[in-house]
Amino acid sequence: MGRITVAIIVSLWVVPISILVNHIVPQPYMDEIFHVPQAQQYCRGNFRSWDPMITTPPGLYYLSLAHVACLFPGMSLVKAASSFSEGCSTAILRSTNGVLAVICSVLVYEIIRHLRPNLDERKASLFAVVLAMYPLHWFFTFLYYTDVASLAAVLAMYRVCLKKKYWFSALLGTLAVVIRQTNIVWILFVCCCEVINITLVDQRDKIDVDDTDYSVRKNSRPTPKNSVSNLRKRKVSTAADTEIRSMPASSVSSQNYTSGIIHETKVIFQKLWHMKLEFVVSFIPFIMVFAAFVAFVRWNGSIVLGAKEAHAVSPHFAQIMYFGLFSVLAMAPTYCSFSQTAEVFQSIWKNKSVGFFRISLALVAGFISIHFFSIAHPYLLADNRHYPFYLWRKVIKAHWSMKYFLVPLYVYSWLSIITRLGKVQRKIWVLAFSLATAAVLFPAPLIEFRYYTIPFFFLILHSHIDDYQSWLIMGFLYTAVNAFTMVMFLYCPFHWSHEPGTQRFIW
Numbered sequence: 001m002g003r004i005t006v007a008i009i010v011s012l013w014v015v016p017i018s019i020l021v022n023h024i025v026p027q028p029y030m031d032e033i034f035h036v037p038q039a040q041q042y043c044r045g046n047f048r049s050w051d052p053m054i055t056t057p058p059g060l061y062y063l064s065l066a067h068v069a070c071l072f073p074g075m076s077l078v079k080a081a082s083s084f085s086e087g088c089s090t091a092i093l094r095s096t097n098g099v100l101a102v103i104c105s106v107l108v109y110e111i112i113r114h115l116r117p118n119l120d121e122r123k124a125s126l127f128a129v130v131l132a133m134y135p136l137h138w139f140f141t142f143l144y145y146t147d148v149a150s151l152a153a154v155l156a157m158y159r160v161c162l163k164k165k166y167w168f169s170a171l172l173g174t175l176a177v178v179i180r181q182t183n184i185v186w187i188l189f190v191c192c193c194e195v196i197n198i199t200l201v202d203q204r205d206k207i208d209v210d211d212t213d214y215s216v217r218k219n220s221r222p223t224p225k226n227s228v229s230n231l232r233k234r235k236v237s238t239a240a241d242t243e244i245r246s247m248p249a250s251s252v253s254s255q256n257y258t259s260g261i262i263h264e265t266k267v268i269f270q271k272l273w274h275m276k277l278e279f280v281v282s283f284i285p286f287i288m289v290f291a292a293f294v295a296f297v298r299w300n301g302s303i304v305l306g307a308k309e310a311h312a313v314s315p316h317f318a319q320i321m322y323f324g325l326f327s328v329l330a331m332a333p334t335y336c337s338f339s340q341t342a343e344v345f346q347s348i349w350k351n352k353s354v355g356f357f358r359i360s361l362a363l364v365a366g367f368i369s370i371h372f373f374s375i376a377h378p379y380l381l382a383d384n385r386h387y388p389f390y391l392w393r394k395v396i397k398a399h400w401s402m403k404y405f406l407v408p409l410y411v412y413s414w415l416s417i418i419t420r421l422g423k424v425q426r427k428i429w430v431l432a433f434s435l436a437t438a439a440v441l442f443p444a445p446l447i448e449f450r451y452y453t454i455p456f457f458f459l460i461l462h463s464h465i466d467d468y469q470s471w472l473i474m475g476f477l478y479t480a481v482n483a484f485t486m487v488m489f490l491y492c493p494f495h496w497s498h499e500p501g502t503q504r505f506i507w
Helices: 003-024 032-043 059-077 090-115 121-132 135-142 147-162 166-179 183-199 239-245 254-274 276-300 318-330 338-349 352-372 378-382 387-396 407-424 427-441 449-461 468-491
Strands: 207-209 214-216
Touching: 003 090, 003 121, 003 135, 003 468, 032 059, 032 090, 059 090, 059 147, 059 166, 090 121, 090 135, 090 147, 090 449, 121 135, 121 449, 121 468, 135 147, 135 449, 135 468, 147 166, 147 183, 147 449, 166 183, 166 276, 183 254, 183 276, 183 427, 183 449, 254 276, 254 427, 318 352, 318 407, 318 427, 318 449, 338 352, 338 407, 352 407, 378 387, 407 427, 427 449
Parallel strands: none
Antiparallel strands: 207 214
């Protein structure tokens, strides 16, 4: 088992299902009607042409050019394409995402092996294969959308950053932003992760153990001055260091959680100030990328390229709530178990006054978000090809009170996520992840579950779910969902009376 095995297993479903999709749906569908013609313009060398309805940069089209360039000699040899532009068919362009999906699975495997060096290789392979079946990622593997390419670029950036190759990581981060603008947030998040790893590598957390009513205290080791002369050469990825950074705790009270964040933040800023020159030199490639992005937004007048009116930045805080519940359901074997529920309530009960105050505050914030910052985008209300259309009408809008009854579920979902992450990750890391997720999701006015893919991958990769049973159940559930959505897409078409053409159900 290993990266090659993972790539082969993922290829075993990518290839035949891609052939099936291209056979039944040979023409561009949904957003492909914008992306495919635009990529074909690039294949003809017409780089000045741009469809004003496209909201994302042309990164996917550049990757497709490289992909077609690799395939063209073979296509020319077997007379499948007489010219480069002829090789840019819908099927070939879609196959770009098929290749990237296989690359994603290998990247996931390598990230797992880096974060969990003591994890069995077979487990890491199983985890990577199951994650390759995550329904939102799996479905768009077979269409010409930006989601798979965006995930591949972000994962590659993160993997390379973990290896301390900051210039290369920043280059991949640039590619990620050129594919989708919101990936600038994940560049900042990856930088934060690396800063946390470097500055807190010698710190030890206080671990509260409820069952035995004692705490284990670990002292910090002073960092010699000559050990930080070159951050890129520091080795913080050994098995021992990884276990230190991911030291579990049986329960974390609200009070200790807050004090832990304050302490870790203080340590980080102290070390940043002490090693400011080294950090600036090491992270300057990321600073350059961020500065270029800010300059672009100022020049463009918006983060969105085209259709700015339909995709204007809006305070959609309810989107964050939806992500929490969706992610917990996607990891139901772990997050919806009795033991996990008991652990969440135990963490609240440990310090009842503070815990109940925070629960009350979270519920109030949830109700405010749902009441004042829940956006019904015109696309959501009008397009019955998307599953969110039916969830909105049949669940959230089933009754005027339904959206409020769901708030406790949203709050529980986020409490479960934070409790789980708090056991295996540093408290400041959990805060950084939550802020990054919020920064990506709350400006998006349209409910699109595919926007959740990257934060979900970061969440599950750092949740340290170890048992085979949970992963096997998740794999079974993902397979069932994927089979259902693909059957609905391919074999249950329908028609609109007001518009010609065949319509299909899609995420």
